[in-house]
Amino acid sequence: xxxxxxxxxNSFRSIVFSLLCLGILAANALAQGELRFCLxxxxxxxxxxxxxxxxxxxxxxxxxxxxxxxxxxxxxxxPELATSWKVSKDxxxxxxxxxxxxxxxxxxxxxxxxxxxxxxxxxxxxLHSPTGxxxxxxxxxxxxxxxxxxxxxxxxxxxVAALDRQFDGVAMVSxxxxxxxxxxxxxxxxxxxxxxxxxxxxxxxxxxxxxAQGRKLPYLDSIRLDIQSNxxxxxxxFKRGEIDLINSLDSEYFDKLxxxxxxxxxxxxxxxxxxxxxxxxxxxxxxxxxxxxxxRSANFRRAISAAVNRDDLARVVFRGHAxxxxxxxxxxNKFWFNAKLKPENYSPDAALKLLQADGFRMExxxxxxxxxxxxxxxxxxxxxxxxxxxxxxxxxxxxxKIGIHVNVVTLxxxxxxxxxxxxFDYEAILLGLTNAGLDPSDQMNVxxxxxxxxxxNPQEKSPETAWEAEIDKLMRAQASSSDPKKRKESFxxxxxxxxxxxxxxxxxxxxxxxxxxxxxxxANPVILLPQTYWNAELLTK
Amino acid sequence: xxxxxxxxxxxxxLVAGVSLAANWLAPGGYAKQYRxxxxxxxxxxxxxxxxxxxxxxxxxxxxxxxxxxxxAPAAALLSTLMAALIGGLAGYLGGxxxxxxxxxxxxxxxxxxxxxxxxxxxxxxxNVSPLFSIVVTFFMLGLLGWxxxxxxxxxxxxxxxxxxxxxxxxxxxxxxxxxxxxxxLPNLKPVLYAQFWVSIPVFILSEANLGILGLGxxxxxxxxxxxxxxxxxxxxVGEEPWKFVPLALLIVVVTSFQLVLSNQEEVAV
Numbered sequence: 001x002x003x004x005x006x007x008x009x010n011s012f013r014s015i016v017f018s019l020l021c022l023g024i025l026a027a028n029a030l031a032q033g034e035l036r037f038c039l040x041x042x043x044x045x046x047x048x049x050x051x052x053x054x055x056x057x058x059x060x061x062x063x064x065x066x067x068x069x070x071x072x073x074x075x076x077x078x079p080e081l082a083t084s085w086k087v088s089k090d091x092x093x094x095x096x097x098x099x100x101x102x103x104x105x106x107x108x109x110x111x112x113x114x115x116x117x118x119x120x121x122x123x124x125x126x127l128h129s130p131t132g133x134x135x136x137x138x139x140x141x142x143x144x145x146x147x148x149x150x151x152x153x154x155x156x157x158x159x160v161a162a163l164d165r166q167f168d169g170v171a172m173v174s175x176x177x178x179x180x181x182x183x184x185x186x187x188x189x190x191x192x193x194x195x196x197x198x199x200x201x202x203x204x205x206x207x208x209x210x211x212a213q214g215r216k217l218p219y220l221d222s223i224r225l226d227i228q229s230n231x232x233x234x235x236x237x238f239k240r241g242e243i244d245l246i247n248s249l250d251s252e253y254f255d256k257l258x259x260x261x262x263x264x265x266x267x268x269x270x271x272x273x274x275x276x277x278x279x280x281x282x283x284x285x286x287x288x289x290x291x292x293x294x295x296r297s298a299n300f301r302r303a304i305s306a307a308v309n310r311d312d313l314a315r316v317v318f319r320g321h322a323x324x325x326x327x328x329x330x331x332x333n334k335f336w337f338n339a340k341l342k343p344e345n346y347s348p349d350a351a352l353k354l355l356q357a358d359g360f361r362m363e364x365x366x367x368x369x370x371x372x373x374x375x376x377x378x379x380x381x382x383x384x385x386x387x388x389x390x391x392x393x394x395x396x397x398x399x400x401k402i403g404i405h406v407n408v409v410t411l412x413x414x415x416x417x418x419x420x421x422x423x424f425d426y427e428a429i430l431l432g433l434t435n436a437g438l439d440p441s442d443q444m445n446v447x448x449x450x451x452x453x454x455x456x457n458p459q460e461k462s463p464e465t466a467w468e469a470e471i472d473k474l475m476r477a478q479a480s481s482s483d484p485k486k487r488k489e490s491f492x493x494x495x496x497x498x499x500x501x502x503x504x505x506x507x508x509x510x511x512x513x514x515x516x517x518x519x520x521x522x523a524n525p526v527i528l529l530p531q532t533y534w535n536a537e538l539l540t541k
Numbered sequence: 542x543x544x545x546x547x548x549x550x551x552x553x554x555l556v557a558g559v560s561l562a563a564n565w566l567a568p569g570g571y572a573k574q575y576r577x578x579x580x581x582x583x584x585x586x587x588x589x590x591x592x593x594x595x596x597x598x599x600x601x602x603x604x605x606x607x608x609x610x611x612x613a614p615a616a617a618l619l620s621t622l623m624a625a626l627i628g629g630l631a632g633y634l635g636g637x638x639x640x641x642x643x644x645x646x647x648x649x650x651x652x653x654x655x656x657x658x659x660x661x662x663x664x665x666x667x668n669v670s671p672l673f674s675i676v677v678t679f680f681m682l683g684l685l686g687w688x689x690x691x692x693x694x695x696x697x698x699x700x701x702x703x704x705x706x707x708x709x710x711x712x713x714x715x716x717x718x719x720x721x722x723x724x725x726l727p728n729l730k731p732v733l734y735a736q737f738w739v740s741i742p743v744f745i746l747s748e749a750n751l752g753i754l755g756l757g758x759x760x761x762x763x764x765x766x767x768x769x770x771x772x773x774x775x776x777x778v779g780e781e782p783w784k785f786v787p788l789a790l791l792i793v794v795v796t797s798f799q800l801v802l803s804n805q806e807e808v809a810v
Contacts, residue, residue, distance in 0.1 A: 316579050316594055378667040386773075390594050393760045397574050407668050408760040415663035426667065 033221035033541055035520065035533070037245045038228040038237070043199070046190055047181040048171035049122050052130040055227075061530055062201055062223060064171025065185020067096055067115065068164060072526045072534035075334050075438060077164060081110070081172060081185060081208075091159030091482035094167075098150040103206040104174050104183040112152040116144035117175035119154055131169045134441070135160055137479070161441035161479040161487070187218040187537040199225040209537060218537035219522075244520050244541065245532045249513040250387075251321040257515055264515050266525040266532075270323040270332045271512040272435035275313075275391065276504045277379060277428055279304075281457040283464070285424040290373050295427070299354045301502040305344050307351035307402050308395055314508045317390045321513055325506035327495045332509065332527045333438050336488065338495040348402050355402070367403030376405040377427040380419065383410035391507060392430050420455065429455075430507075438528075440478055440491040447475045447494060456503045467501050549800035556794055560606035567600030572761035582783065589783050592771060596761070602787055605763035609745050610794070612679040617740035619683030621690060621733055628691030629729055632698025633721050639695060646695075649688045657685065658751060671762035675748075678757045682744050690736035697732045701725050742795040749791065765791050 043055040048064045051057050067082040079085075082096040102110040122132040123142045135142070138158025145153045160166060177183035182190060187209070188201035201223040209217040226243065228234050235253050237243045249257075249265070258265045279295035280287065287295075294300045310324035323331070324343040331337050352362070359370030367375040379395065381388040389410060396406040411419070419426045435442070445453040449460040449468045463469035471494050478490035498504065512527040521540045525531050533539065559566065575587070575595040583590045589598035631642030661681055665674070701707060702725065710724045749766040751757035758764040768787035 312576050316576055376668060380667065386593075386770075389760065394574065394576075394594055396760060397572070407670065409667050410759075411663060412659055415659075418663075 036224045036243045038234045039225045049129045062188045063184040063186040070168045072528040093155045095153040102208045105189040105204045106183040108177040111149040112146045162439045219540045244517040246515040251319045254513045266514050268512040268525050268527045270509040271527045272330045275432045275507045277430040278456045278504045282424040299358045303351040303354035305502045305505045309346040321511040322508040327499045330509040338492040378407040379428045380409045381430040382413045549797035552797045563603035571600045571604040601763035609765045613741050613744040616679040616683035616744045620686040621737040623687035624690035628694030629698045632695040646688050671759035674759040742798045
């Protein structure tokens, strides 16, 4: 009996051992051509039309099939599922000619019917599609006209700014597939999802693209996305080789990685993201009248701008991985950046001259206004963001040099937002702006004086200053025009006014930093999201 | 006095003395930014190197120590006095008064400190000096930190109330406030001392924790909390050991307080 037990125990151990070996071998085999990286939050949806968060946006980028796509490197619009397209002169209509013989990942054929279905879904008010919002330029319904299985025209009730570029975010969904949004046209498809842990994307067997040698794309077999919000853990996992890339690396981590492994880090230069501060110009804000007068003076705001040493902010706070900001548009935005604008030179003397023009004077090292009030204001920023806290400390020190006393206050984010949007009980705020889109129309909600996000003075009933009225006019003009040259002229002027009036004091544009494992080939990080895997179909491992 | 306690007292005196001499030992001050020498290692000019925006770390440690060591005892004094008043009186009066006082104490104990402090910071005017901000933070800590001590004092006071000498005083005609003030309160002194010493390291650590959350001391004023924030993201001890000086100092000071306290506790018992 005992020898039988021993025999069965040994057999059991052998089987377990063999299974383990097989498991390891199988895992290794599966790991061939598998890219791994972290998503910093749980995706809220896999429906490409409902995407409203970074994680879902990453999934959409990797799985969605688009009619046209902006090349993240050249920033030019390129054909994808549509071989050609034409926008009408009035900016209301767009016609697409589609590729033929294309199928969704489940084998359902793709045709103009799917494009019509996608657009109708996108514009359905009941769906509340954030992507659809950018197409809603006026009241009325969208009309889709299927000319043939490969031709379609879409007519909007009012002109849509940069109509063709707006389709960069519209992933096609199938009108007929029983799998609905899980049937995709992109290079990868969702194969497995473990909430809170991982998402496995597998190669789409029906993906239509091939490389120059006729090899079917994508090269990778799969992409494993681990949901990991902790940046320290992400960094450690990268160092251990458990993940292959990190997007939007922060400058401290970048330098630490560069010190030990310089070939894995990539600095693509200034990104679209900016750090900026602004003064409260809300008329009903609970501030003393003399302070409201300072903050509403362009000379005061420009003086503060001139007294901020942006070079030091970029060099010290971001360890050289940032550029002094020029204006509302980063130089990284190749087409829309107004090249005539130059970064504001650090000049305490120029700042004092501007202040003197408004009646300010220096008394025993303290700046006072014409009524004898010492110039003291507070800058709020969100607690826990060490870069903003350091920038605020350096600005505090810079202001001391022109006799201004600044109190730095760090607040939890909800309190800060409440002061910014509800109570208007603040003097100056230092925050960052993440620009996802290149087109000025994406910034309409910031520049229109009636907008809620017109941060320095939201929801004005009518423009309170002449320059705000001019910005309103120019922004509306660029949005309703389909002529890129005219649009550029209008938006160039908006940028000039923004610099002249300094409602926002732009500080720095952070560089696009990333890390890519040497085992990943074909990567070419760029400044636009998704920085490292924008050409995921061409990556190999 | 034990040797351990003597050493602890000497350490506390030394730390307090050096921090009070910060003006002479670090004449550059805690706010000056040496922007050409940021995040620098220790040197002759900067004994503990500089922080990320080039401020002398040695100066910041000295001034931070001064703030933490001055305000933590002040907050401890406030909380001990409140505990003596609420807990001591509740124990002395007994009955319904004790039950009400203990219910209030339990209510305070159940309050989430952190959210309360975040709320207070959010409600405070923005244009206050860094010194005012830190004073308010410690005041809040003192105002909220009396509860545990009040429970201990309530129990001690209730015991004293029935002691022979109090009964004798009562029999001699001493009544009310005079009885409490002359006979009960002086005999609570050892417990009060112990509670006072216990509170100091607790408040120092609380402020350090609040500093890490971005509350408490406002820039550019340093505190142990803001200095400890520098350790965030530090991968290894050997990488930049001088950054651990504030942490080492905190451990030394808290340990010294505990050593001094252990003797006081013996006295209290």
